[in-house]
Amino acid sequence: MTNFKRETGILHQAAYLKGKRDRPEALPVFMTTAFNVDDLDDLEATYAIKGYTYIRTRNPNRYALADLMSYLEGGEATLVCGCGMAAISTTLLALLGSGDRMLSDQTLYGETQELFANVFPGLGIKVDFADFTRPETVKEALRPDTKVLYTETISNPMITVVDIEAMAAIAHGNGAKLVVDNTFTTSAAIKPLELGADVSVNSLTKFANGHSDAICGSLTTSQAIWQKANALQQLLGTTVDPFTCWLAGPWTTPPGWPRRWKPTRRFPGSTTPAWRATPSTPWPSASSSTATGPC
Numbered sequence: 342m343t344n345f346k347r348e349t350g351i352l353h354q355a356a357y358l359k360g361k362r363d364r365p366e367a368l369p370v371f372m373t374t375a376f377n378v379d380d381l382d383d384l385e386a387t388y389a390i391k392g393y394t395y396i397r398t399r400n401p402n403r404y405a406l407a408d409l410m411s412y413l414e415g416g417e418a419t420l421v422c423g424c425g426m427a428a429i430s431t432t433l434l435a436l437l438g439s440g441d442r443m444l445s446d447q448t449l450y451g452e453t454q455e456l457f458a459n460v461f462p463g464l465g466i467k468v469d470f471a472d473f474t475r476p477e478t479v480k481e482a483l484r485p486d487t488k489v490l491y492t493e494t495i496s497n498p499m500i501t502v503v504d505i506e507a508m509a510a511i512a513h514g515n516g517a518k519l520v521v522d523n524t525f526t527t528s529a530a531i532k533p534l535e536l537g538a539d540v541s542v543n544s545l546t547k548f549a550n551g552h553s554d555a556i557c558g559s560l561t562t563s564q565a566i567w568q569k570a571n572a573l574q575q576l577l578g579t580t581v582d583p584f585t586c587w588l589a590g591p592w593t594t595p596p597g598w599p600r601r602w603k604p605t606r607r608f609p610g611s612t613t614p615a616w617r618a619t620p621s622t623p624w625p626s627a628s629s630s631t632a633t634g635p636c
């Protein structure tokens with residue numbers, strides 16, 4: 342794609358109807374559960390090009406929102422899900438199975454923590470918890486069989502800040518993946534994949550949507566992880582309807598993000614408003630590189 346400024350790029354991302362010859366000026370909402378085919382040969386040909394057949398399998402509005410999120414998060418591919426929790430569970434069930442172990446931040450959104458503490462053990466997934474604001478305690482809590490590290494960029498509601506680059510180095514040093522929930526910051530401020538994370542999860546029900554009328558979630562990652570998560574989504578049914586995808590799209594929201602993020606601190610002599618950990622915060626190891634935009 343042409344290297345547009347961010348705001349223009351956002352509008353271009355979800356503007357096109359992919360996989361169809363038609364080029365509507367504005368992307369319509371495809372409120373249809375299925376797409377007709379002429380005959381079985383046509384059906385096979387449509388399957389072969391991964392064209393649109395059935396709403397749960399593929400839908401133009403879901404794909405448009407996915408492209409937008411990939412652009413914003415700087416990832417290869419995005420899976421759009423029914424809500425943030427659906428994105429979290431789809432991600433982790435794609436990466437972990439019975440007998441596997443993960444290490445989670447101890448300070449998380451409450452329902453995510455409940456999922457890990459109360460549901461995953463019943464599925465045979467072992468979950469350890471540690472204080473992710475202190476890299477040394479994370480290293481100590483790692484086991485040789487830890488396959489996934491999980492944290493939030495800025496936690497809800499405790500507002501702890503994690504050094505994503507340090508966590509990525511620890512995870513990859515152990516052959517594990519790093520999954521980061523970017524809901525509280527959004528890609529307007531932080532792009533976890535650029536800091537080394539393997540998956541960036543978002544609840545688009547929150548700031549990313551911005552107009553409080555849609556429940557939606559996303560996971561942005563590599564093609565390889567996307568393939569696994571997409572296959573699982575088809576079976577778990579963690580998908581979302583076309584109208585919600587259209588509503589959560591770029592029409593009103595992402596260009597407004599920067600205006601939502603008011604600087605909380607301005608350093609003497611600095612013209613760049615940005616969040617910075619200070620020596621007096623309880624998590625000074627989260628370097629200024631965590632926030633790459635206004636936050």
Ligand SMILES: Cc1ncc(COP(=O)(O)O)c(C=O)c1O
Nearest residue numbers: 424425426450497522524544546
């Ligand atoms: C950090 C974080 N992650 C995930 C979620 C869950 O998102 P949803 O309500 O879209 O399932 C929330 C919801 O508040 C959240 O704050």
